Amino acid sequence: MRRVREEGGVNMTPMIDVVFQLIIFFVCTVELERQAIDESIRLSMAPHGPAVEQKDPREVVVEVDDRGRISIARNYMNEAFLRNLLRNVVISHGQTTPVIIRAAGGARHEDIRRVMDACAYAGLWKVSFAAVKEVAQ
C-alpha cells in the first residue's frame, strides 16, 4: 500500500510540462487574435445595441480610422483593392458573408460610404457596424 503511493505520487514533472505547454499555447493564441484588429480605433458607444453572441467564421472586419483610411487586419488598402478583395470573398464564401464595419467615432460618413459602396459593388448585403456596448473595467 505504502509502496504504491510512493511510486505513483512522485512523478509530477511530465504533467507540469504539459500544463506549461498549454499555458504558453493559450497565451500565444490570445496575442495573435488581438493583433488582427487595430486597437487604436476608438469605437463609439452603443449601450443598447445587441451584443455579439456568436461569430460567423466567414465574417470580414473592415476597419476605418479617424483619418478615413481603410484597413483589414491592419493592412491598409485603397478602394479598388477593397472591391477586388470583397469580390473574391463573394466568390469563395457567397453573398451572405457578413461584413462588419469597425469605424472610429470620429470618422466621416463619406469614408464609411466608400466601404459600404464597395460591399454593394461586390454584392455583399449583410453589413453591420461595430460599437462598444460595455466598456471593460
Next chain:
Amino acid sequence: MAHRHKRTRKSIEAGEVQMTAMIDVVFQLLVYFIVTIQPQDVIAHLDVFRPSPESKQEQLQTPPKMIRIQIFENGFTMNDRQVGLREMESLLARLAGIDVKQTIMIMATANSRHEDLIRVLDLCAKNGLQNLSVISTN
C-alpha cells in the same frame, strides 16, 4: 510507530522533487498573467439594410409610411423637421409602440460623423426597431 514515521520522511526527502520552489514560480506566473490581462470591451453589432437596385423600386411605391432620419454635421432631422437626440428618442419609442417593423431610412450626409450614425442606430436598437436602411447622401 516511530520507525514508520522515520521511513516516510526519509522517502520524501530522497524521492520527491522540491515542490516549494516550483510552486513559488507557478504563483509568480499566475500573478503576472492576472495582472497583465486586459478585459475586452463588449462589442455590439448594429445591423443595417443597404439599398440594392431591386429594393429601390419597392421603396418608391411606399413613400408615405417611411420615416426619414437625416444626419447632418451639426444635427438631425426627422421627416424634414429638426430634432434633438432626446426628442428623436421619444418619437422613436412612440413609433416602436405602433410597429417595430416600420422601415426607417437613415440618411447620412458625407460630412457627418460616424459617431452620430451609431447614436441613431443605437436609439433604434434600444426601441427594438428592425428595418433600418442606411443611405448616403451628399
